[in-house]
Amino acid sequence: MPRIDLEYFAQLGEEAGRRHETRVTDATTAAALYDELRGEYGFSLASERMRVAINTAFRPWNETLADGDVVVFIPPVTGG
Amino acid sequence: MPRIDLEYFAQLGEEAGRRHETRVTDATTAAALYDELRGEYGFSLASERMRVAINTAFRPWNETLADGDVVVFIPPVTGG
Amino acid sequence: MAAAPVGLEALREELHLARAGGYCAFEGWVRETNEGREVRGLAYESYEPLALTEGQAILDEAHERFEISEAVAMHRTGSLKVGDVAVWIGVSAPHRDAAFRACRYIIDQIKARLPVWKKEHYCDGDTQWVACHHTHGLEENSGDGECHGHHHP
Amino acid sequence: MAAAPVGLEALREELHLARAGGYCAFEGWVRETNEGREVRGLAYESYEPLALTEGQAILDEAHERFEISEAVAMHRTGSLKVGDVAVWIGVSAPHRDAAFRACRYIIDQIKARLPVWKKEHYCDGDTQWVACHHTHGLEENSGDGECHGHHHP
Numbered sequence: 001m002p003r004i005d006l007e008y009f010a011q012l013g014e015e016a017g018r019r020h021e022t023r024v025t026d027a028t029t030a031a032a033l034y035d036e037l038r039g040e041y042g043f044s045l046a047s048e049r050m051r052v053a054i055n056t057a058f059r060p061w062n063e064t065l066a067d068g069d070v071v072v073f074i075p076p077v078t079g080g
Numbered sequence: 081m082p083r084i085d086l087e088y089f090a091q092l093g094e095e096a097g098r099r100h101e102t103r104v105t106d107a108t109t110a111a112a113l114y115d116e117l118r119g120e121y122g123f124s125l126a127s128e129r130m131r132v133a134i135n136t137a138f139r140p141w142n143e144t145l146a147d148g149d150v151v152v153f154i155p156p157v158t159g160g
Numbered sequence: 161m162a163a164a165p166v167g168l169e170a171l172r173e174e175l176h177l178a179r180a181g182g183y184c185a186f187e188g189w190v191r192e193t194n195e196g197r198e199v200r201g202l203a204y205e206s207y208e209p210l211a212l213t214e215g216q217a218i219l220d221e222a223h224e225r226f227e228i229s230e231a232v233a234m235h236r237t238g239s240l241k242v243g244d245v246a247v248w249i250g251v252s253a254p255h256r257d258a259a260f261r262a263c264r265y266i267i268d269q270i271k272a273r274l275p276v277w278k279k280e281h282y283c284d285g286d287t288q289w290v291a292c293h294h295t296h297g298l299e300e301n302s303g304d305g306e307c308h309g310h311h312h313p
Numbered sequence: 314m315a316a317a318p319v320g321l322e323a324l325r326e327e328l329h330l331a332r333a334g335g336y337c338a339f340e341g342w343v344r345e346t347n348e349g350r351e352v353r354g355l356a357y358e359s360y361e362p363l364a365l366t367e368g369q370a371i372l373d374e375a376h377e378r379f380e381i382s383e384a385v386a387m388h389r390t391g392s393l394k395v396g397d398v399a400v401w402i403g404v405s406a407p408h409r410d411a412a413f414r415a416c417r418y419i420i421d422q423i424k425a426r427l428p429v430w431k432k433e434h435y436c437d438g439d440t441q442w443v444a445c446h447h448t449h450g451l452e453e454n455s456g457d458g459e460c461h462g463h464h465h466p
Binding site: 007009010011013014053056057058072074075076077078079080 | 188204205206207209210213214235246247267270271272273274275276277278279289290291
């Protein structure tokens with residue numbers, strides 16, 4: 001099972017109660033991993049309202065995860 | 081006959097060889113005054129390419145001139 | 161991405177080239193109110209490595225799309241108070257049309273795509289993460305977007 | 314209208330209001346070339362009393378047409394060299410769309426209507442008054458206008 005590094009930003013960080021973690025998961029895609037985490041932390045945001053970055057690049061939600069990947073879920077951005 | 085104060089800008093100043101003058105004229109409109117001056121100084125600009133200001137406000141070319149008016153012909157502007 | 165105030169004059173100087181005849185700058189300032197609530201200040205959080213690559217991509221796109229000489233953008237992170245500069249964009253170009261259009265393009269894309277999040281602090285002691293309705297990164301947003309606070313007391 | 318360089322930071326501060334969330338500035342800089350000729354510098358002449366009332370009319374129109382907080386404009390007269398700021402416009406507004414549109418409106422109207430004339434000095438020692446093709450003051454010019462030198466050796 002892949003070991004994934006996660007960073008949480010904005011409301012995800014507050015809802016998870018942490019800014020980062022390393023997690024061993026049987027989720028094989030970014031989408032499945034978010035579902036798993038949402039079940040655990042009760043994230044309010046649906047994945048449809050977010051994007052996902054893997055190893056600091058935007059990637060499709062169905063991207064297959066590999067051991068050591070850095071995964072960051074991107075809530076709707078509000079810069080500027 | 082009205083006595084008119086004139087100021088010349090840009091190429092009009094160079095073509096007239098002066099920046100201002102006071103002139104007694106029998107021209108009764110701004111258009112007629114420009115025709116008179118163009119005959120004297122050989123201005124290259126046609127009045128159709130210019131506007132005219134009387135007493136520091138843009139006015140119509142057929143405006144009747146009054147004694148003491150300040151008349152300025154406005155070549156195409158090139159600020160900015 | 162800057163965690164502290166940046167000297168804007170130095171950023172402008174990077175754009176000040178002899179071939180440039182027009183310069184357009186945009187600054188986003190922290191406003192005293194948002195949606196009718198009095199704002200005391202705010203904090204920006206960013207996913208910095210992605211913000212840097214995405215910001216560079218936006219500048220590269222501006223160079224491809226518009227006849228510009230140079231473009232620079234800065235976004236603050238951390239705590240800001242009313243009146244502080246949250247975002248700064250400067251574009252120089254031979255002619256003004258390209259400078260205006262590129263500057264507008266960059267701020268619109270920053271607002272739509274840059275992984276930066278704003279938490280507002282209100283005068284009543286409350287805070288909330290602001291969320292925008294636009295589907296990020298997909299459209300060329302020519303308006304201001306519709307922003308709403310998602311309340312987390 | 315300013316016969317000498319103006320502190321731009323002070324002009325910007327006039328616009329820096331707590332109700333303003335967006336700020337757009339435009340600067341026109343003296344370019345090193347125009348229509349392929351190397352420019353050494355230039356001189357602006359203005360009919361100042363009319364330039365002041367016309368400039369104020371343009372700012373008033375911007376306030377009527379766009380939801381802005383404040384707008385300031387400055388135009389240089391006299392001798393300028395390459396890189397100097399010939400014109401400066403700053404607009405602040407609650408939202409960025411109004412700031413951009415008003416800033417663009419003001420520079421377009423200044424170029425079309427303000428009684429200011431530019432004489433270019435070339436590196437070969439020649440000079441000429443620049444003349445623009447647009448019919449001044451009549452249209453909302455969204456482009457840069459077509460400018461040509463009328464040669465007076």
